Every structure is written in C-alpha cells, then in structure tokens.
Amino acid sequence: MRHAVSVPCFGTGLDAALVADWAASAEAAGWDGFFLWDHLFAFAPGPVDVVDPWIALTAAACATRRIRLGTMVTPLPRRRPIVVARQTVTLDRLSQGRLVLGVGIGGGPFEWDYCGEQTEAVIRGEMLDEHLELLERLWTGEPVHHQGRHYRTAGPDWSAVCYPPPLQQPRIPIWVGGTWPGTRPFRRAARWDGVAPMRLDGGWEVADTAAVAARMASLRAASSPGTDTPYDIAVPGETQGDDPGRIERHAEHRDAGATWWVEAVHPWRYGWQEGRPWPLTAMRERIEAGP
Template sequence: MITLGLFGINMGPCAEPEVAARIAVLAEELGYDTVWAGEHVVAPSPRVPPSPIEPDLPILDPVVSLTYLAAVTRWVRLATGIVILPQRNPVVLAKQLVSVDVLSGGRLVFGMGVGYVEPEMRAVGMPMAGRGARADEYLAAMRVLWDDEKPEFHGETVSFSGVDAHPRPVQRPIPVVVGGHSASAHRRAVRHADGWYGFMLDREQTAAQVEALRRAGGDGLTIVVSPSERLDASVVADYAALGVDHLAVVPPARFWRSGSRVADFEEFVRANAPA
C-alpha cells in the first residue's frame, strides 16, 4: 500500500517555528507517514537556472528543523529531502544525524543527493567536479561511524582512526534514500542506499525513472516520489501501480510566497491527507 508524506516542513511559512510545529503535528494526526525537510544553504541572487528557489525563500537547516520537530511529534518519520552531502563534513553530519535519530526514538530517514547548483557549491568552498565520488565516500565513512564497533576509515577525502562516536543510532541501519534523476544517481541508490527519491515528477516521468532504476538493479529499493500532479485517488493508484511506495506531497508554489496564509496551508495538508 502506498503511503504519503509532506515535503517542505522547514521552508516558506514553516520556517516559523510555531507554524512548523503546527503543521508537523497536524500531519501526524492526519496519518502522514513522513515529513520532509529540504536543503539549500544559500541560493543564487538573482535567481538563475537551475536554482529551484527564489533567493528570499526562507529555508531552515533540515537537521536542525527535524530535531525541533522530533520534540513536538510522536511517531511521524523525520526525513531529510535532501541533504546535499558533498557540502557537509561527514564526521560532523554523522553525529548530527545520529542525534536526530536518538532524540526522535529512531524516526530519521536520511535523504541525500550530490547537488546541482554551482553557485551554492562554490559558496561553501566545494567544487562541482568530483562531487559524486565525494558523496559516496562521505556516506561510507558515516556508515562506519554509525555501525562499526571500532570505526576506522581511510579514503581520498576523509580519513580517521583511533576515534569513536557514541551514542550509536537507534535504527541499525539508518535508512538512506538517494535523490536524483540521472543514471549515476540510480547507480548510487542501488549500490549504497535503501531507497530512491524523485522530485517533482509526473506519472510518465516516474515510469521512465522506475524503469531506469530497475535496469540498474534497483528492484528492491523503496521508491519515493514528490508528484508534480494534483492528487486524487486514481492518480495515487497510478503511482502505486508504477511501483512507487511513498509519495512526498509538495504544496503549490503559492504557499512559499510571502503573505501566504497558514490557514490555507493547513487546508492543503488536510485535503491531501491519507484516506
């Protein structure tokens, strides 16, 4: 059975703490399985392609946001959708994510990607070139810190030994979802993750992505999609028939603009709640 989540719990009106808490609690009460927090550390100003957001869109750090929401919710799963992994220090991020998992009682889903907005990557001091290989190595190093009795890792971009990090996560292992629509993203999901995340896809695009994932060997992956189409029961059934396990619903763009009403946002969440 397909499950539903809510994307954007850390942006737009949800960049206000009381609104984020209100929406997360509402989503949990209505039966949403997950809430998703996206990431852009900075955005090009003025906006230039391929940036997906306006530079003045308020967006909180996803890890910090989910930590806050862990305290006001009970069972809804808390997902990063997605963390741009090459921009992060993997040792520090491993500790931050474990902290969310522990504080939430084992509710973290780690969604990651490699990034595609060059001005953002440049601003944090990371080159676009080699970001995929860097992300793979970072994730491998993080898993060592999460799972190994005596953590030790030696790679080209991260290396450590003679250290340890406690507490370990509640979930063993922490579920990892890889975002991205490219062949390299599909291979990364198959080799290193438990699931794949496609953002703003219609049913035709989803079918093509799912088929590409299967050709890459991803039959056992959990498939998460943020649909670009308006949902009703028949559309949800179509996504399920395509092999999608989870839909992370994205509120319309009007909700990200200043002056949007929280009551309207709430109505959207109610209207798209699981049946």
C-alpha cells in the same frame, strides 16, 4: 503506498516552531512522512527566513510520535561525515527510529561556487559515495580508521568511534535523490535503501514512476543478484486536498512501483511571486487536508 509531505526549509515567517507544528498537523491528518528541504539560502531574493533542517526536525520529532521524518535531500558533500553521524544518530534515537536520510550532490552556484565549496559535480559525486560508505561504518559505533581521497578519520593509533549507534538497524534508511532520466544518481541509489527521483522539465507522470521502478529493479538485480530486500521509490507530485481524483492518481503510481507519494507543498504551486506574502496558510491547509 505511503504518503508524505515535503516542505522548504525557508519562507517568510517560517521557523523551527512552525515546522514542528506542521509536522504535528501532518501526523494528525494521516500523512506517513514529513520531509524538509536542506538549503542554506532561500530560492527568492531579499531577506527570507531560513531554518537549519536538523534543528527544525528535532523540534518536529519532539512534537510527533508516529510520522517518519527526514531531509529531502541533504547535499552531503558540503557536510562533514562525523558531524552528520552525530546529528543523524541523535535524531534517530530522539524520534525512536523514525529518521530517513535523503541525500544528493546538490546543485546551483549559491551553496557551492559562491561559498567556496566543491564546484565540480563529478567530484561531488565521488565525495557523496565516499561519505555514504564512511557514514555507514561510523553508524556501527565501532572504531573506524579511514584515509580516503576526500575524508579522513585516522591518526597514529587512533580511529573514530561514533557511539552510540542508531536505533534503526542495520542502518538509518538512505534515499538517494536524482534528476530523471539521469544515470549516475540511480546507479548510486541502487546500492542503498531508496530513490527519490525528480524532473526539471515538467511534472511527474505514471510512466516516469514505471520507468524508475524498472531501472532500479534492473540495477539492484545486477549489483546484488538473488536478494529481495525492501526498497523505497519515493515519487514527487502535487494534488489538491479536495480533489477526489487524487486517490486514483496515487493508486496509479502505486501500481507502477511507487512505495511513497511525496506531496510537494511549496509556495510556487500557489502562484507565489516576489513581493507577495508567503502562502503559509495555503500550505498549512494542504497539509491538514491529508493524503
């Protein structure tokens, strides 16, 4: 099992240079992955610094050599497929093939209802599915003529060519995020390269990891019988860097089927409340403590 950290793309005092510094610290501390949230606004009132995840990850790519980088997760229905194709391929090539694209339909009113975006979750799911299928075609570098329900890359005698293709083949790994124990996100995830589950009603347990692993094995067997391609299950969690018991906890999730442990390094785990300084030092210390 590999280990990653996941950090918000917002916080008082956070900028792209700090994200790059954290990524470099994570690499030096022995983490295998560094993932950044993808939000337009902070989960806190008042003026809070927010960075664009793709620019910040570009800075992180320039500051590192080994660690995998990506979003956890990007709500694709509010992004245009050709723009995403350009951004992901540019970052994948810059990082020498270290990009992971985490995706989801997004949630909450702030980045959807209040910004004039699609409000219906079912339609956003349709958009996500069409977006992913189109994105995979655009990544080939070949002409793509597409006229779908939600997206179009077609004109009179014209098709979109997004060249060059990414370094990673057959594609940049796609991990689909979803709230467990839902249904649709996991059916979607079975068609791609990994799943990043979460719970909204409590902490993530070993039993959850085992249940997700069983569900994904069943779904993948039904959709692609006879295939045994590698598949990632990236489970969330929080551990203390000075707790020797974390090694055993990681091992339990590994034995239950997890291939990645994603350490959630966010301010609320340190008791942050409105009006208090952002706990950047505590967040850095957890990253530097390593997996």
